[in-house]
Amino acid sequence: MYKNLSAEQERRLVEQAQRDPDAFRELYRHYLPRVYAYIAYRVGTVFDTEDLVSEVFLRVVESLGRFEYRSEGAFAAWLFRIAFSRVQQFYREQARLPDSLPLDAMPDIHVDSPDLALMQKETFARLYALIGQLAPRRQEVITLRYFGGLRNQEIAAVLHLDERTVAAHLARALRDLERLCRKEMENEA
Amino acid sequence: MSSNHHDLPPEDVERLLVEQHLVSRELLDDLASAVPQAAPSFRQALEDRLLSHYPTTIIPEGSKKTMPIDTMLGRDMARHVPTEHAPVGPHSRAPRQNQKFYVPLTLVAAMLALALVGIIVVQMNRHPSEPGYLVQAETDTALACIVREDWTTIHVVQEGETLAFIAQQYEIALDEMDEWLAGNCVDDPASLSVGQTLRVPPSGIATRTLRPTFTPIPPIMPIPSIPTCHFSTTREAVDLFSEPHVSSIRLASLPAEQQGVVVEIRQIIGGPVWHRVQVEITNTIVEGWLREHDLILLNPECFSISLIAPDPLLQQAQITATATQQAFDLTATRQPAMIVVTATPVQPMNMTAMAVPQGVLPTFTPPDFLRLTPSLTPEASIRVEIPRDYVWLSVNDTVRVFVHTLLDPALIPSIPEAWQDRVSHADEPMALFTDLIGAVHIVQVTDDVLVVSVPESQADIYRWIADHHVPIILMPLLEADQASFGTIPTPTPVLIRPVLPTVTPLLPPAIAQVEIAEIVGAGDLSAEAVVIRNNGDTIDLGGWTLQDSNGHRYTFGEVRRLFSGASLTINTRAGTDTPVVSYWGLDEAIFSPGEWVYLLDATGNTIASAQAGE
Numbered sequence: 001m002y003k004n005l006s007a008e009q010e011r012r013l014v015e016q017a018q019r020d021p022d023a024f025r026e027l028y029r030h031y032l033p034r035v036y037a038y039i040a041y042r043v044g045t046v047f048d049t050e051d052l053v054s055e056v057f058l059r060v061v062e063s064l065g066r067f068e069y070r071s072e073g074a075f076a077a078w079l080f081r082i083a084f085s086r087v088q089q090f091y092r093e094q095a096r097l098p099d100s101l102p103l104d105a106m107p108d109i110h111v112d113s114p115d116l117a118l119m120q121k122e123t124f125a126r127l128y129a130l131i132g133q134l135a136p137r138r139q140e141v142i143t144l145r146y147f148g149g150l151r152n153q154e155i156a157a158v159l160h161l162d163e164r165t166v167a168a169h170l171a172r173a174l175r176d177l178e179r180l181c182r183k184e185m186e187n188e189a
Numbered sequence: 190m191s192s193n194h195h196d197l198p199p200e201d202v203e204r205l206l207v208e209q210h211l212v213s214r215e216l217l218d219d220l221a222s223a224v225p226q227a228a229p230s231f232r233q234a235l236e237d238r239l240l241s242h243y244p245t246t247i248i249p250e251g252s253k254k255t256m257p258i259d260t261m262l263g264r265d266m267a268r269h270v271p272t273e274h275a276p277v278g279p280h281s282r283a284p285r286q287n288q289k290f291y292v293p294l295t296l297v298a299a300m301l302a303l304a305l306v307g308i309i310v311v312q313m314n315r316h317p318s319e320p321g322y323l324v325q326a327e328t329d330t331a332l333a334c335i336v337r338e339d340w341t342t343i344h345v346v347q348e349g350e351t352l353a354f355i356a357q358q359y360e361i362a363l364d365e366m367d368e369w370l371a372g373n374c375v376d377d378p379a380s381l382s383v384g385q386t387l388r389v390p391p392s393g394i395a396t397r398t399l400r401p402t403f404t405p406i407p408p409i410m411p412i413p414s415i416p417t418c419h420f421s422t423t424r425e426a427v428d429l430f431s432e433p434h435v436s437s438i439r440l441a442s443l444p445a446e447q448q449g450v451v452v453e454i455r456q457i458i459g460g461p462v463w464h465r466v467q468v469e470i471t472n473t474i475v476e477g478w479l480r481e482h483d484l485i486l487l488n489p490e491c492f493s494i495s496l497i498a499p500d501p502l503l504q505q506a507q508i509t510a511t512a513t514q515q516a517f518d519l520t521a522t523r524q525p526a527m528i529v530v531t532a533t534p535v536q537p538m539n540m541t542a543m544a545v546p547q548g549v550l551p552t553f554t555p556p557d558f559l560r561l562t563p564s565l566t567p568e569a570s571i572r573v574e575i576p577r578d579y580v581w582l583s584v585n586d587t588v589r590v591f592v593h594t595l596l597d598p599a600l601i602p603s604i605p606e607a608w609q610d611r612v613s614h615a616d617e618p619m620a621l622f623t624d625l626i627g628a629v630h631i632v633q634v635t636d637d638v639l640v641v642s643v644p645e646s647q648a649d650i651y652r653w654i655a656d657h658h659v660p661i662i663l664m665p666l667l668e669a670d671q672a673s674f675g676t677i678p679t680p681t682p683v684l685i686r687p688v689l690p691t692v693t694p695l696l697p698p699a700i701a702q703v704e705i706a707e708i709v710g711a712g713d714l715s716a717e718a719v720v721i722r723n724n725g726d727t728i729d730l731g732g733w734t735l736q737d738s739n740g741h742r743y744t745f746g747e748v749r750r751l752f753s754g755a756s757l758t759i760n761t762r763a764g765t766d767t768p769v770v771s772y773w774g775l776d777e778a779i780f781s782p783g784e785w786v787y788l789l790d791a792t793g794n795t796i797a798s799a800q801a802g803e
Contacts, residue, residue, distance in 0.1 A: 021240050021243045024240070024243055025236060025240065028235075028236060028239060029236075032227060032235075033224075033226065033227065036225060036226070037224045037225050037226070040225035046228075049225070050227070050231050050235075053227070053235065054235050054238070057235060058238070058239065058242060061239050061242045061243055061244075065244060106225075107225035107226070107227075108225065108227075108228060135368055136371060147224060147225075
């Protein structure tokens with residue numbers, strides 16, 4: 001699982017990053033994988049993912065000075081709010097989304113063995129397709145949670161939802177996914 | 190801390206998944222690395238680009254703190270990066286490109302485990318985005334939304350229709366309501382008005398993979414304002430112990446002059462009991478499954494029924510009869526229970542449709558509603574103070590304490606192991622309704638607080654309750670053998686705070702008269718089918734089987750609801766199930782004229798049989 005910074009560490013790092021490029025670099029390195037994974041599962045292709053990730057972080061570097069750390073998890077919520085908004089904008093701009101993704105357009109998955117690389121891409125594609133079948137809210141919740149590595153509380157802040165609602169969506173999304181997987185297996189069997 | 194108890198740690202998800210044998214641990218571990226990762230070149234390029242954009246000064250130098258970053262991060266990062274055993278020095282700037290990217294093992298694995306078993310062909314049927322998704326602008330709260338223009342069927346809302354009825358008409362399943370509403374940019378179902386048009390998806394919604402049968406959703410009536418309640422009028426009670434299997438009891442017919450009622454239902458004893466409640470309001474019949482904890486607290490003195498429906502849309506449904514005449518049929522279907530009905534006139538109210546916006550759960554932010562004080566008394570008990578807001582009861586020597594939550598058990602942090610066996614229905618996803626504690630002694634009742642004493646041996650339960658903000662219910666304790674009560678115990682509902690269900694409730698077994706109405710086309714694969722009809726109450730056929738004498742067996746899926754008066758056709762051939770037609774999936778006819786076919790319930794009892802005709 002993702003290792004979250006402790007609230008205090010995060011607060012200090014964020015404050016430091018507001019005036020120290022090195023701290024910002026740390027912040028970036030800490031959050032890049034999460035933002036990247038989240039966006040990858042939202043948009044599907046490496047190309048779009050890299051575009052959006054870049055925009056999100058550029059936005060962050062520009063507006064970080066105005067960010068105020070108010071409460072625990074505030075920065076993650078703020079950051080992912082930007083990412084979430086950018087993803088939403090992406091959807092608005094896409095007139096028609098492709099029905100399928102070529103494997104080579106998919107993001108890389110961390111693998112130890114090159115033999116697994118192809119399989120991992122297929123895995124991504126599979127997950128991506130499954131997640132795509134969830135209700136929109138649940139797609140958000142599940143990707144923010146498991147790929148963005150956010151806590152429910154933070155997701156609630158990102159999506160402007162009640163935390164309880166997030167929990168409910170999450171539980172349902174997991175169940176839905178399980179069901180979809182089974183369905184898929186049955187269909188293939 | 191107040192919120193974290195909803196936050197199911199991934200470890201727990203993993204645990205649940207493993208426990209449910211969905212995936213093995215090995216697989217979880219194997220598959221844990223399916224998180225997309227940025228290419229190193231991209232990562233570096235972006236980093237450079239960002240730093241070149243980094244503003245020279247954002248904050249005045251004066252306020253600069255000097256805590257070295259790496260010191261702040263050192264310990265955690267070291268743990269974060271298993272390959273770096275030594276903490277990073279305070280001035281180290283070594284790039285951490287190898288920083289291991291830990292994966293949300295559980296979810297990924299859950300999906301992958303199942304997914305990988307199958308074929309590798311990938312089809313992207315649908316992008317996560319869809320028109321109609323509610324798009325939230327970044328800074329404001331206004332929702333921009335795109336109507337699903339591609340849904341060409343238009344429905345005009347008529348007077349008296351509910352969302353549910355419309356949905357049913359178009360075979361929109363419960364779990365599709367979300368999208369359907371979103372596709373119409375209906376954020377608040379309560380805002381629907383007569384004459385409004387709704388776009389309807391061609392045949393269900395594309396995401397449909399499993400089509401559950403639709404549950405009629407009762408019309409929902411709002412409580413425009415909290416009614417004034419008078420607890421002084423009609424009270425009727427029925428002892429169901431004497432007739433535990435009675436399927437229907439008419440409890441009360443209220444005088445015509447009453448303008449409205451609030452109905453209260455309480456279960457006194459016995460396990461969780463589902464009551465089928467039918468409320469007749471002029472011409473509209475509302476029905477649903479009820480449990481006593483579906484009560485919704487309107488104000489400290491007024492309770493009303495909330496119908497539970499397996500959908501968030503209805504989670505807050507208040508059923509309050511407002512017409513001039515009402516009848517209530519309260520049907521206990523399973524276990525003995527006493528039902529106390531309190532009918533309380535309320536002000537006449539308008540009946541207009543209201544529903545709870547999708548996904549909105551009531552705000553429930555319990556304060557520290559249990560205050561635990563270690564006791565100094567010899568019997569080593571603790572005092573539990575429960576604020577008046579959470580309890581409403583008459584003084585009674587003993588109370589029964591239920592730990593009660595409608596939250597998904599999966600969302601509740603681990604229940605202490607020692608209590609697991611006390612958790613009844615833990616396997617039921619919707620509710621833990623647990624009679625954790627037998628009796629506690631009331632020490633003191635004041636206007637503000639109820640103080641009970643609890644043996645120290647049970648104290649941890651209360652601590653857990655307090656820690657996790659679990660709603661509680663207190664009820665007067667009745668001995669089981671007092672159950673043949675001729676007298677109604679002082680009707681003192683003690684209620685608490687419902688938290689809404691988040692998942693589909695399981696239907697209890699119902700007493701229904703299901704019959705095999707017909708066996709048609711015996712011997713002809715294209716026509717061969719068994720027709721089942723339900724002449725009784727709505728029933729869940731999940732786990733039921735259809736069998737013939739030659740060993741053929743068809744098992745109904747997990748949830749297969751057959752409504753009262755409804756029929757279900759099971760074709761022998763293969764096809765795609767719909768709410769009224771199922772397919773056995775065989776490639777040859779199996780019945781011969783004169784052959785007997787049996788319908789068995791989930792426990793193997795033969796419910797019905799019939800002989801194939803010509």
